[in-house]
Amino acid sequence: EAPRPSKWARRLKWTAYAAGAVAVVGGVLAYRHHPMPQQEPDPTKKTLLVLGTGWGAISLLRRLDTSEYNTIVVSPTNFFLFTPLLPSVTTGSLESRSIITPIKYFLRFKPFGIKFVEAESTQIDPASKTVEILDSGEVHGAITKTRLPYDYLVIGVGAESQTFGIKGVREFGLFLKEIRDARKIRTRLMDCIETAAFPGQPDDEIRRLLHMVVVGGGPTGVEYAGELHDFLRGEVDKWYPEIAPHLKITLIEALPHVLPMFSREMIEYTEKSFADMNIDLLANTAVQEVRAKELVVKDTKSGATREVPYGMLVWATGNTMRPVIKDLQARFADKGQSNRRGLVVDEYLRVAGMPDVWALGDCTATAFAPTAQVAAQQGTYLARQLNDLARTNRTGNDILATCPPFDYKHRATLAYIGDERGVSDVSLPFWSNMVSFAGYQSYLFWRSAYLSNLYTLRNRALVAFDWTKEKLFGRDISRE
Ligand code: FAD
Ligand code: NAI
Structure with missing residues (x-):
């Protein structure tokens, strides 16, 4: 028969259990009450405007070094939707709130604040480097429309359902x-x-x-x-x-x-x-x-x-393309933007004919299928590029061509x-x-x-x- 552990060994064991329990509860509470980082815009940094809070944008934001930019996120939904499980919500196998995550849950662990604006982008103007945004919610204040300036723009607005114009x-x-x-x-x-x-x-x-x-x-x-x-x-x-x-x-x-x-x-x-x-x-x-x-x-x-x-x-x-993308394409048709599936981007995700603008996910026309896997990998890729771009103190997105092109790995x-x-x-x-x-x-x-x-x-x-x-x-x- 094994000898009974000494009194001190037993005390040590119970102390370790108690310390573990305190650490778990403390961790959960710290996670639960983690404050949102606040930060005034820094005029020495470039403004990065991200449109969308879907697969592409969230994947980018999770890996972006926010200390390098004044980052603003604009989207009509203040949450991320895990689309692969969406069909289960139609029958109540899953509740809707189980597969959505408020955008601020992702942003609160960032060391530098990201500003989130709940609005729809309605017009992108690469010439003046501004984006028109509209408060498309049901409740309206005194202002519902404004223009946000950017230095760098990432478009990840996804797509909408195709109807082929079929009547009814x-x-x-x-x-x-x-x-x-x-x-x-x-x-x-x-x-x-x-x-x-x-x-x-x-x-x-x-x-x-x-x-x-x-x-x-x-x-x-x-x-x-x-x-x-x-x-x-x-x-x-x-x-x-x-x-x-x-x-x-x-x-x-x-x-x-x-x-x-x-x-x-x-x-x-x-x-x-x-x-x-x-x-x-x-x-x-x-x-x-x-x-x-x-x-x-x-x-x-x-x-x-x-x-x-x-x-x-x-x-x-x-x-099919969202109206804001159709509108942008129509104005850049002579610069190679005439693909009916979405924005034409090169292998570095730069939008053809628009300096300092990148696009990812379902709003683009690439060799890859419009899936979450592709959008998420593009987001990761672009975060690396943008981190690199800021750290090496380069300007413009031309230099990015020296980085390896995006390479999709199908899982x-x-x-x-x-x-x-x-x-x-x-x-x-x-x-x-x-x-x-x-x-x-x-x-x-x-x-x-x-x-x-x-x-x-x-x-x-x-x-x-x-x-x-x-x-x-x-x-x-x-x-x-
Ligand atoms: P989205 O994830 O659609 O995000 C677009 C974001 O832009 C949203 O936050 C939206 O609110 C916002 N937005 C919309 N309009 C504007 C605007 N005007 N201005 C600013 N923001 C705007 N793919 C897989 O790989 N595996 C799967 O199992 C899978 N299952 C799916 C199941 C369903 C039911 C559906 C519909 C799709 C599924 N997909 C799956 C495809 C996948 O969801 C998409 O390819 C993916 O969501 C594309 O990511 P995205 O970031 O381009 O766009
Ligand atoms: P889809 O484009 O993949 O399929 C649409 C289908 O509708 C086509 O097969 C087409 O032939 C058919 N169709 C078109 N017009 C029709 C008509 N008038 N009458 C009858 N049939 C018609 O579209 P879906 O399923 O919406 O998917 C969109 C994207 O999202 C795809 O890239 C898909 O891969 C991705 N996705 C991936 C999932 C997964 O991996 N599990 C789940 C859902 C979407």
């Missing part, structure tokens, strides 16, 4: 890009279900109201269809058994297959899983018009058109497709082939990858809590 999409469709979109979808879904359950509702109207249509077989449309399936099978079947048999999900895609950016095996697995889950996939079908209660769709092979009645329509057919393409199944194409270091795997393991991988990628401990805790809550109590079916 903006009026009757719902998008899935912002946090408010996910809340709107959640409310509309329950509204359709409650309306279908209204006493005496005719059968064909119940079928229409419960026909949920998703347009666009890219990852946004596929992930949303998967989440919707889980909600209908997990909650509506249980709480609304009288109307549940009429529930139907249809995914409409103009191309022959969904998820064009995934490997062949993953595409096949997704399409087979959708068949198992009774998600109707209408491939080779393009939506031509959206009306209040039906869509007009065209078979891209035969050219035949028909009407499809629907209750809720979620539109996810990719990205993985992941998607959740519903029914606890995922699809993953993963690039491994030192191996040229991609590893693809699908199903339950891929779903667990997707969850753990995104949980660990969330930027703050607070968000990780909230997301883990929401997932546990969903397992124990199911999702909330309240309409609000």
